[in-house]
Amino acid sequence: MITEIVQLEIKPGEEKDFEAAVAMAQPIFKRSKGWKSLEVHRSIEKPSRYRLFIIWETLENHIVDFRESKEFQEWRALVGPHFASPPEVEHANKVAAF
Amino acid sequence: MITEIVQLEIKPGEEKDFEAAVAMAQPIFKRSKGWKSLEVHRSIEKPSRYRLFIIWETLENHIVDFRESKEFQEWRALVGPHFASPPEVEHANKVAAF
Numbered sequence: 001m002i003t004e005i006v007q008l009e010i011k012p013g014e015e016k017d018f019e020a021a022v023a024m025a026q027p028i029f030k031r032s033k034g035w036k037s038l039e040v041h042r043s044i045e046k047p048s049r050y051r052l053f054i055i056w057e058t059l060e061n062h063i064v065d066f067r068e069s070k071e072f073q074e075w076r077a078l079v080g081p082h083f084a085s086p087p088e089v090e091h092a093n094k095v096a097a098f
Numbered sequence: 099m100i101t102e103i104v105q106l107e108i109k110p111g112e113e114k115d116f117e118a119a120v121a122m123a124q125p126i127f128k129r130s131k132g133w134k135s136l137e138v139h140r141s142i143e144k145p146s147r148y149r150l151f152i153i154w155e156t157l158e159n160h161i162v163d164f165r166e167s168k169e170f171q172e173w174r175a176l177v178g179p180h181f182a183s184p185p186e187v188e189h190a191n192k193v194a195a196f
Contacts, residue, residue, distance in 0.1 A: 092139035
């Protein structure tokens with residue numbers, strides 16, 4: 001399991017539209033291979049900044065299976081219009097939790 | 099509940115020492131007011147980069163209660179020597195999850 005960490009800057013004033021678009025995307029992820037869960041966090045210091053924490057079974061499920069799928073195109077069509085700049089994406093392994 | 103998101107650059111070669119230091123810090127957090135949980139994520143693309151996701155009952159529990167406590171001093175004494183640069187800290191509210 002890996003976590004995709006996405007940092008997003010949303011166009012000011014479109015935050016609620018962006019949140020509604022993410023909610024509409026749930027069925028897209030549900031049919032994506034290896035997808036496990038998605039969390040949306042909104043920054044307190046910078047309210048137009050969001051982070052998504054998306055858990056995938058494997059790195060390949062995100063960077064190959066998802067990115068090459070029509071689901072990715074649908075996801076970007078829903079949320080992309082609200083992006084103020086390109087998303088910053090990184091992947092991580094959870095090494096500890098308590 | 100809020101999430102403290104910390105991005106850390108660790109001195110190359112000290113990653114395992116840093117991870118061991120975080121594990122030793124569990125009792126420090128357990129006695130900190132409003133602390134709920136801590137996750138440690140290591141970047142796949144940049145293996146000296148880590149993110150901590152620390153959940154607190156309130157923002158004040160982190161930025162006032164914890165930062166002004168002796169527990170904060172103990173935490174920094176444990177992990178700080180492994181930091182390659184000052185931590186980047188931000189707080190966020192979870193607005194959705196599925």
